Amino acid sequence: MSKKKVIIQDATLRDGMHALGHQYTIEHMVTIAEKLEEAKVDLIEVSHGDGLNGNSFNYGFSRHKESDYLLAVREVLDHAKLAALLLPGIGTVEDMKMAKDCGVHTIRIATHCTEADISKQHIETARQMGFDVVGFLMMAHQTSTSQLVEQAKLMESYGAHCVYVVDSAGALLMDETAERIRAFKDNLGVEVGFHNHNNLGLGVANTILAIENGADRVDGSVAGMGAGAGNCPLEVLIAVCDRMGIETGVGLYPLMDCADTLVRPLQQRPVQTDGNALMLGFAGVYSSFLLHTEKASRQFGVDSRDILMELGRRKMVGGQEDMIVDVALDLQKGTNR
């Protein structure tokens, strides 16, 4: 029986933006993309870490214009298709049009795991525009599997070709991951994907579980280059898949070279499961809060772990980076809200 090849999507140039405070140069992006192309990765995502139009005080400003990044990377792709991320509430249909003009093939529309209905406008329009459309349900640890399935069905009904379980906080345990992917496969007619963060050290393990439970698409980033402790490290995933006989069609050596010679030297702060990154997974906090929390910790003299615990307790969701300073100020004053 021939099994369908799992589709590999790289997030180094999108999630990795978080790890660099969105400061990739165009040259960085292009040289990394060339290696990913050489490795025959299927999809390469390029966007501000918080998706198209994410440039803001709240999330940080990227070094270059979004369209400049997209066009430059598109130029060096042949096998790999270009992807972009969009969060309704941050990016708009206008940004999707820009992405289309820049040659983006796959658009991923991301919402918090319980708010899929705010993506209707974008998924429907993206379908009409001819994109390969992915629904991206973030912070998937914050809701039950059955609720998550209901939300995924909404995205399917709007026209998504694929719906992702997204472990934005790197907080999903192994059985929780397997259960969610299996439930998606059992209840959806479209493809199923998985994206995670390595905050509890389960980046590769959970991604393998997702594949074993039927995921059609999975994400990774070279050297883990992503928010928090990073994403599932792509070169490690490919090596494990190879040993397990899981066909990915992706070459290992170009990814290893990319990790060692291009990506890791860019990391000003190591992307690893250190104390603060571990706290994200432990407290269930959105991974891109990490650098903003460390900045607030320095600025207001509060322990970053206390900030992260409090953000988790207040149930902050992706996009609420403004609440990091708010929490730090409260902790500084000793007020409880």
Added chain:
Amino acid sequence: MTTKKMGCAIIGSGNIGTDLMVKILKQSQHLELLAMVGIDPNSDGLARASRMGVFTTHEGLEGLMSAPCYENIRIIFDATSAKAHVAHAKMLEGESRHLIDMTPAAIGPYAVPIANLETHLQAENVNMVTCGGQATIPIVWAISQHTKVHLAEIVASISSKSAGPGTRANIDEFTETTAKGLEVVGGATHGKAIIVLNPAEPPLIMRDTVHMLCDSMEQEALTAAVKDAVMRVSEYVPGYRLVQEPVFESFEENGLSHPDHGTQKGLKVSVFLEVEGAGHYLPKYAGNLDIMTSAALQMGELKAQHQLKAGV
């Protein structure tokens, strides 16, 4: 003469329309609510209106225009959706009615209390921007009275429970209309708006954060301007509060690099706000309803007062 009120109607019997109904019935000095208009005969808003003795129709604006009370209605609040409002505005052309648009359709000029209501007394169609705009534009406007605001960005977080289907179907209109309001009324060169829905239980109170990059000046004066604006808004939205002292960060040395707008020197001002609702319709967490309906009521009161005075 002093007891005379002006007839008004609300189109849209969802969260916003129903909250406004309660406010008019409870608080209004110059407005008398003569009709509540919906399209769903089973909506909670219409049932409530009936119970409170207000005429209702579930046949939309057409139903209202053919009702006997229509001739006494001078002011119409539209709490439907941007798309519906465009149709309503067309149907009401030449009808000599004042339309107060609470959708993000923005056909008419933006109206924000403390900044510019008086300017739009005569406009037949005024737009109330968005809940996030009403919560943040007064702050940007207040800073703009003292110094040039180059960038104004707001983050509005609302509880999932307070976001009705209209809001959810039109997130883009929220971000786009709010951003424009920050520029046109707030006085910022570039506006940007972000909205986040949070499903936490118990529901979180609406939060709004305003970040501005402005030409540097004394921080004390800017803090005072923010506090004065907060006080003035809280006069019509009692649950509007400053949560933290404004936070300043100087970008005088190297400037702030924006990929689309270039490098700009100045002072970054961050203002952290909370809007607790009055609990008139949805519970107190839904400050987003209150700030919108309270602002619209302010506009309606002012128009009614003006017209009653003119003897129209």
